Amino acid sequence: MKQSEVLIVGAGPSGLVLALWLKAFGVGVRIVDAASGPGTTSRALAVQARTLELYRQLDLAQAVVDAGHPIEFFNLWAEGKHRARIPLGAIGAGLTPYPFFFIYPQDRHEQLLVERLAAAGLEVERSTTLAGFEERGDLVEARLVDGNGREEVCAARYLIGCDGAHSKVRNVMGVGFPGGTYRQVFYVADIEGDSPALNGELNIDLDEADLLAVFATAPQGRGRLVGTVRDDRAEQAETLQFSDVSQRAIDNLMISVRMVNWFSTYRVHHRVAEHFRRGRAFLVGDAGHIHSPAGGQGMNTGIGDAINLAWKLAAVLHKQAPEELLDSYEAERLPFAQRLVHTTDRAFSFLTADGPVAEIVRTGIVPRLMPLVGKLPAAREFLFRTISQTLVHYRTAPLNAGHAGKVHGGDRLPWVQFDGGDNFAPLPRLGWQVHVYGEVGAELATWCALHGVALRRYDWNEACAEAGLARDAVYLLRPDTYVGLAAGTPSVALLDDYLRANGLRL
Known part of the structure; x- marks a missing residue:
């Protein structure tokens, strides 16, 4: 039976960050993942200022900043017409050393974390799945199955589920995951091409019934398209190709596509686990909370979970704190996740609302109002503080x-x-x-x-x-x-x- 102080299941950004921080604290870690390698698609894009501030503690921030892409302008389109170009730049100047909105695709992000973890002496054990686990005294005994079907038992003081929305850890814990699923079907495509909207900036096109967003992943010619699958095609979402859903992007934003590097359809869920801890098992990231992509909060929230939990685990394992300290993880992170899901739900519902009033607001009022609001210093600061997660606090938690x-x-x-x-x-x-x-x-x-x-x-x-x-x-x-x-x-x-x-x- 192999032993480790902490066993992490899942090697996405949350699991990798948790492993890095635990290693920095001198904790014995083992990290396994069902996939054969790191992610190869960009998925999450935004890295928020608070994440960069925390990354600075382990000399990670500058590597991310050097490899990523700041968003300098926000372009608003309505029904194919360019309506406003709002400067963002150093929108959070004076609030943080990272006063910008920032893009760093998840595939490159994960690769950087994997490399840093390897440099710290820890490799991710790939093609390894969790079959189940049981608590026995002061240990968790986890059954792991490798890519060849061989099973082993790993004993750990604590087990952390960083294994995503369909978390096996959460299921074995018996923790509920209440919430729901939005009715809309969306597509996402990472493309290379030519367009006024592939200009290294953020572009959003508001239409009568839905929206289309183009997130720059490079200064020119590369981006991610996120749009709604319309009409009865949503019924066949699993079989759709980019050519089936791209006409609006081509027509409204004049996008000429040279290459589609990744395409997928998906539904958006909003769920928060009833608990983030049960005994010696914990949930981190998407295993504990999923929500709409509005504001680029998901991955950053999981990273915040990981760092919050890491130092507490280290303190308990090094006998610098009692076991009760670990209760503060749920006390601090669960209320934040609940507030975040509520906030992103409201933003998402506004952007995708149906009906004639919603259409007038989306295509008539918002394009006129946004440029004016974007000039107000108080509004710009509030927007940055909210999205950047620099407003996150734990004032009501008992540890503070x-x-x-x-x-x-x-x-x-x-x-x-x-x-x-x-x-x-x-x-x-x-x-x-x-x-x-x-x-x-x-x-x-x-x-x-x-x-x-x-x-x-x-x-x-x-x-x-x-x-x-x-x-x-x-x-x-x-x-x-x-x-x-x-x-x-x-x-x-x-x-x-x-x-x-x-x-x-x-």
């Missing part, structure tokens, strides 16, 4: 406490620039850290040294105040860089109380 200035425990730390750097610079190794913006007292410095916590002091400036930070306050950052405790001064007693209340030994 206190507030100082406008920053509460559970918040993402506000980003602030200083001469020669910023306050998001990664630690030499993942771990807890204390931030002070102003002066550090001797008692706090001694406390940090005693607990092995990195202490970072930044000179107070106006940007700190604008970000909502409090002068001389103490911000204890968790290993995922969310604020665990925000405290005024004197603060050492509050730090001790926080560790004691959560059973943490740093």
Whole structure:
């Protein structure tokens, strides 16, 4: 019987990121996947700013930025007529080191993660499926079947299901997956060709009955088309070819297709698992939540799940925290998934609504209103914060406490620039850290040294105040860089109380 501290089932982006972070924390990991190799189709495209911020902690962000493609403009078409070109550019300037909307196709994304994982000494075990598992005491015994049909048993302290919407892990856990399926059938095609809409920008064409989106995957001549399968052809969705559904794209957006690299039809689902944890088994990514692609949130949410869970598993396995810490994973990520599904559902329903009123709004009012809204600084900031996931917080979860200035425990730390750097610079190794913006007292410095916590002091400036930070306050950052405790001064007693209340030994 093989043994591992953590067994990950599924090697999509969520599973790969989970494995990378666990390896960085020194946890023994095994990762298996039913597929024979990494994905070869682009599938998820968007990499959000919060994901890049988290990637920076393991020196991944720049590799993604160097290989991807920022979206500088949003073009709105209505019934084949170009109606607006809205600049995006650095739409989140001052909020994050990654103030743009960004495209990095999932096939290349996965390959980068696989390479980084291999460099860390861990290979994905391909063509390996999970047949079932049982908890026995403080272990999970999982039955794995390789590509030749040979079965083995792997014992692990924890089992993580990163195995997608049809998750075997979730089924064995017996966790419900309530939700529904939208009536529309969609197609997706990765193409090469010529068109005013293959210009390296985001193009959306609103029609009477549906929509067509073109997401640039290169500065020129390459993109992904997402559109609705119309009329009775939806009944034969499984047998359709690109030529069966492409006429609207060719007519409205003047697309001349040289090559179709990938084509598929699909239905959009909206579901959230009833629980993300049961005993020693956990759900991450699409195994726990699926929703419409509106806003490019799916893959990024799964990556956020993975990083949230990784440091907690490591803390428990290294005996730095009690088993109860793992309950905070569901407490933090499940409510966010539920809110996200609700939000994307409303956006998706608006974009695909039927009826004469919906048609007037979609093809008449929206094309006139969007350019005006796109010029409003407050609207642009709200749009960026929402889509970029920099608004995600865990204020109401029990692991987080206190507030100082406008920053509460559970918040993402506000980003602030200083001469020669910023306050998001990664630690030499993942771990807890204390931030002070102003002066550090001797008692706090001694406390940090005693607990092995990195202490970072930044000179107070106006940007700190604008970000909502409090002068001389103490911000204890968790290993995922969310604020665990925000405290005024004197603060050492509050730090001790926080560790004691959560059973943490740093």
